[in-house]
Amino acid sequence: MDIRLGDNQYGKAETRLVRVDRAEAGHEITDLNISTALAGDLAATHLTGDNSGVLPTDTQKNTAYAFARDGVGEIEDFALRLARHFVDTVDTIHRARVAIEQYTWERRGHHSFVRGTGTRTATVTYDGTSATVVSGVDDLVVMNTTGSEFHGYHKDAYTTLPETNDRILATAVAARWRHAHPRNADWGEAYREATKHLVDAFADTYSLSLQQTLYAMGERVLRHRAELAEVRLSLPNKHHFLVDLSPFELDNPGEVFFAADRPYGLIEGTVVRDGAPDPGLAWW
Numbered sequence: 001m002d003i004r005l006g007d008n009q010y011g012k013a014e015t016r017l018v019r020v021d022r023a024e025a026g027h028e029i030t031d032l033n034i035s036t037a038l039a040g041d042l043a044a045t046h047l048t049g050d051n052s053g054v055l056p057t058d059t060q061k062n063t064a065y066a067f068a069r070d071g072v073g074e075i076e077d078f079a080l081r082l083a084r085h086f087v088d089t090v091d092t093i094h095r096a097r098v099a100i101e102q103y104t105w106e107r108r109g110h111h112s113f114v115r116g117t118g119t120r121t122a123t124v125t126y127d128g129t130s131a132t133v134v135s136g137v138d139d140l141v142v143m144n145t146t147g148s149e150f151h152g153y154h155k156d157a158y159t160t161l162p163e164t165n166d167r168i169l170a171t172a173v174a175a176r177w178r179h180a181h182p183r184n185a186d187w188g189e190a191y192r193e194a195t196k197h198l199v200d201a202f203a204d205t206y207s208l209s210l211q212q213t214l215y216a217m218g219e220r221v222l223r224h225r226a227e228l229a230e231v232r233l234s235l236p237n238k239h240h241f242l243v244d245l246s247p248f249e250l251d252n253p254g255e256v257f258f259a260a261d262r263p264y265g266l267i268e269g270t271v272v273r274d275g276a277p278d279p280g281l282a283w284w
C-alpha cells in the first residue's frame with residue numbers, strides 16, 4: 001500500500017466553563033475556554049471505524065466540568081490534571097494536549113465583575129512520562145503615542161512608506177513563555193510578573209522597529225524570571241495613520257489618526273535563554 005494514515009489527534013475544542021466560587025467575603029469567577037487534543041493508538045477508528053479506543057470528545061468535555069466541581073485553581077494545574085487523567089486512565093491515549101484560555105475578571109463589590117484586559121493562556125502536553133507547560137497572554141493591547149521611529153529600511157520600486165521619526169506604536173501582545181522545569185511553579189506569580197515585564201519593556205523601549213521592541217520584551221521577561229526558558233511573541237503592528245486635514249484647511253500636528261484594523265504588519269519572534277532545556281513536546 002502506498003497510502004497510510006499520518007499524524008492525527010482529536011479532542012473537544014473550546015469547551016466554555018465558568019465556575020463561581022461563593023466565598024462569603026466575595027465571589028470569584030473562573031471563566032475558561034478549554035481545548036483538549038488526544039493522540040495515540042487511533043488507527044482503528046480511522047481505518048475501519050472501530051471506536052473501541054476512542055474516548056469521545058463529549059466525554060473529554062464532561063471530564064472538564066466534573067473536575068471543576070472540586071475547584072479549578074491555576075489553569076496550568078487544571079490542564080495538567082486533565083492531561084494526566086486522559087493519558088493515565090485510557091490505554092489507547094499516549095499523548096494529551098490541554099490548552100486553556102482564561103478570561104480575566106476583576107471583582108467590583110461582593111458579586112459584581114468587570115472583564116479585565118488580556119486573556120491568560122496555558123498549554124500542557126503530557127506523554128505519560130513528562131509534561132511541558134507553556135503559559136501566556138493574548139490580546140494585551142498596548143500603545144505608545146510617541147517614542148517610536150521607523151526609517152532606514154530597504155527600499156525598492158514598490159516602496160512608498162514615508163520614513164518617520166515619530167509615530168504611534170500599538171499592538172495586541174500574544175506571548176507564550178515556556179517553563180524550564182514545570183514542577184511546583186507559582187504559575188499565578190509568573191503570569192503577573194511576565195505580563196508586567198512585557199508591558200514595562202514595551203513602555204520603556206525607545207523603538208526603532210517593532211522587531212526591536214519585540215526582542216526587548218522577551219529579553220526583559222527572561223532576565224527577571226529565571227524559571228522561564230523561552231518567550232515567543234506575536235505582535236500585530238496596529239497602524240495609526242495621521243489623517244490629512246488640509247482639505248479642511250486644518251493642520252494636524254500628530255493629533256488625529258485613522259486606526260486601521262487591516263492589513264497589519266505581523267512581527268513574530270522567539271527569545272531563548274542559552275542552555276535552556278530541550279522543549280520536547282512543548283510546541284507540538
Ligand SMILES: O=c1[nH]c(=O)c2[nH]c(=O)[nH]c2[nH]1
Binds near residue numbers: 161208211265
Ligand atoms: O516596526 C516596523 N517594522 C516593520 O518591519 C515595518 N514595516 C512597515 O511597513 N512598518 C514597519 N514597522
